[in-house]
Amino acid sequence: MSDLLSCADSPLVQSLAPTPNFGARRLPVDMLLLHYTGMESAGAALAIMQKPEAEVSCHYVVLEDGGVVQMVAEAHRAWHAGRAMWEGVSDINSRSIGIEIVNPGHSGGLPPYPPAQISAVVALCRDILSRHLIRADRVLGHSDVAPDRKEDPGERFPWDTLHEAGVGHMVPEAQVEGGRFFMPGDAGQPVEALQAMLALYGYGLPVSGAYDSMTEAVVRAFQRHFRRSRVDGVADAGTIMTLRNLLLSRPGDAPVIA
Template identity: 60%
Template sequence: MHGPLNPESPVAAKVFPSPNHGERKEGRRPDMVILHYTGMASESEALQWLCNPVSQVSAHYFVFEDGRVLQLVPEARRAWHAGRSWWNGEDDTNSASIGIEIANAGHPGGLPPFPDAQIESVIALTKDIATRWRVPAERVLAHSDVAPGRKVDPGEKFPWEVLHEAGVGHWVKPASIQDGRFFSRGDRGMPVEALQAMFAMYGYGIKISGVFDEDTEKVVAAFQRHFRPERIDGVADASTIITLRDLIAKRPAPTAS
């Protein structure tokens, strides 16, 4: 890390530098925050991996289960956290974002709950970053949102609603699951095209083809994991579609920078 080893966020206790970072593409200013879980059984191993030059991965911040926060990469630098990803027309999510790794064993460890102290720190840290970099609420995202199918973190147990109640991220109450018409793999036609267009409008990387293919299923599952976690099956049922419609309708109007 260049310069004085003081964290840029007051929420972070200290700097624990990772060598894994580079220049942001064309001086891109970050206007996204992407949340991850580490997916490893040991916090210390996860931290060491993010700081190991062999790993080729990193994040700007690391949040321990007890709520302690370390800064690993300067905010102005491009950390290597999102990998192959896409959101709202951009395919270099790393250049556009600040990444936060949350220590949690994740799906490999049976999806343990996130402790309250940890979530409080995630909220405080994300709020601070979002305020300083003017990150819109709807651009606080899951790794799974920007890499559907390839990534599933921070997972369906992550308390997005709690974050939203504290003023972080965009969220609406999910529509209740009920019987009725749904769209799934193999369906095709104008309704599928309209559904794909809605997901694209929200920001997901999806081709508007009118065919409910494997990639569409992955996007639907990623959406459910973040916004309708009660059932994650990649099937676009009424609950999923209504929740997506409500999110689009209630998205805050863009503010002039």
């Protein structure tokens, strides 16, 4: 294939592992999406993403030791998000750059991400953001855009470390005890208001007034990213207040990089 990756987009790239699994973008890049590989090794992850029949790929892979591998040129549409939604747009692959972070994931016990790896993720994100106008609240995890299917990069991913380096949007977890909470089976106007707040932030959630399985999945995804101290799919007061504070502090259209 003539458009197969032949040179790196980032000076942080240490090696190329071109894959034929890509296509043409249909939208401008305005998102950065982080994943874990969820496989037993980096080699296995790279191998599967180079197989045409797998129909999966990403732009970058960050190894456990901090090494960075590029697979697809940023100008092209990699196949990393799958069925997904954010801010009413379903073609997340067209609007995003995808970074796979080597980690066996939940099925492998979700071990901590090594410091060298996180340092490399921060540096790579900052480099990408220096070249693309991506708002802070559009630096997301796979579970944010596909909450009913995906859990990555998981609740052990240090989003706060990225935010301290100028990558992404976060607020401190609201420490609120007691108060009303919502859970599966609940219904009514307060649940509708919760769904509207989550949808306003960007989550693909219908505003039905029923705390159904999709609402639970979205709340759980929100907690994995923004309220990691307890991930249970129950919208307690701390979850709701953290969401409110995120909405109040949502950035404008300025680039994310500080």
